[in-house]
Amino acid sequence: MSAISVAQDVLTPVLTKRWLTSDAWTIDTYELLDGYRGLRKAFTATPDELIQLVKDSGLRGRGGAGFPTGLKWSFIPQGDGKPHYLVVNADEGEPGTCKDVPLMMADPHSLIEGIIITCYAIRSNFAAIYIRGEVVHAIRRVQNAVREAYAKGYLGKNILGKGFDLDVVVHAGAGAYICGEETALLDSLEGYRGQPRLKPPFPATNGLYSSPTVVNNVETIASVPFIVLGGADWWKSMGTEKSPGPKIYSISGRVNRPGQYECGLGTTLRQLIELAGGMKEGHQLKFWTPGGSSTPMLTAEHLDVPLDFEGAAAAGSMLGTTAVMLQRPGRPGLRGLPVH
């Protein structure tokens, strides 16, 4: 098994493809690379058709829980006379997770475009992007993208002359891990101390300002323009039957080339290690987590577990955010983290 053959088998550059273009974060370059083409196409369909398309694609939430995205959108009651909201969870804070920050840095307009399409589908005229405050560099890029989108008529009143209005606000978090939980995030966004709410009611009916709200992860929303352009069948040509599509795996720890590797869901750790240039010399894999530090640890026994929502669960862990952290046997072995 060589790195090249593994790369050809499992890599699926979709969301990460524009990252190669160093100024793809500017709107002019983004537009040259199919940018906002998905939005124009989405406006030719009805909101219900877009919800059905995302349902058909099998897209599942990339924030860790894996809830079907189209189903979540369809829970928003329509014709209820209340404002609807989209909140993008960019409070990337689960240790090990580091995919949304590079996405917002390298391709922020894919997030903005996904937001506009999503809001059109769920009939929302206001979206908030809640970004963790520690990553000011990413906040600046997203704020810049929002400004550019307003200037070009992709945001604001009567977008592209289609009679659809949308305002987007970028909000910086204040450093609380718990605000990555969606209801704590909503409280924080409303100006309260971020603490999880009791559920039910769910955000779909009582979310931001007690109105119907969709909360989705950055990677989920950034996937939407690609599904609109390529179609549900194309999306399902990647990944596995129950967990379709590409996924950004974040590999960190004792490998030669840590980083972001976008592969079809269901890729195994053995393949990921191969992509990442193998384990560092002199290091053996002792244990690893498939999706952030809150997912139960796996060992070298699980090298061939397919890393999709079902495979990780069957192995007794969780897919989480596909933040794959590899640890070696060490002097401390397991160590405690200082708690302040």
Place this chain on the structure above:
Amino acid sequence: MCGVLGGDKAYEAVSEHLGVGHDETTEDGKFTLEHAECLAACDYAPVMTINYEFYDQVDADAAVDIVRRLQSGTSPLPSRGARLCTFKQIEMQLAGFQDDRPSTTGEGPAGTPTLAGVRLADSVGVSVPGYDPNTPIPAVRPKDPPPAPAKKNEKGAK
């Protein structure tokens, strides 16, 4: 991940160099040290931040060197994004005000870990087949009943 890959050593070295611990400020009031829990940069681990700007892949020596340069009055260039600014300026940005310095969004290309996968894909000529941006969006007939209400098994995204 930072801690395991040498971040704790870097923290200790900086702590020793400055003579302060977590959440403490030096006597001259210029440096406040904080032991961060996680900065969402595991692929660049270990990282340190100064006024919220990132310095990627630092070890103990590099971390102390960056602090020394600050003490000598120079402004070490962060690994991503803008040059260092004052803490007050960063606070304004976090409060939602636009950074008024020119080209603060433009500086710094994406680092090697960010591009590791897509560069590999590019080098072996991988692209996802079957992509046609003109694929039609299937029509859906308008539904009579309203969409189903939220089900009890909806889970929160985390």
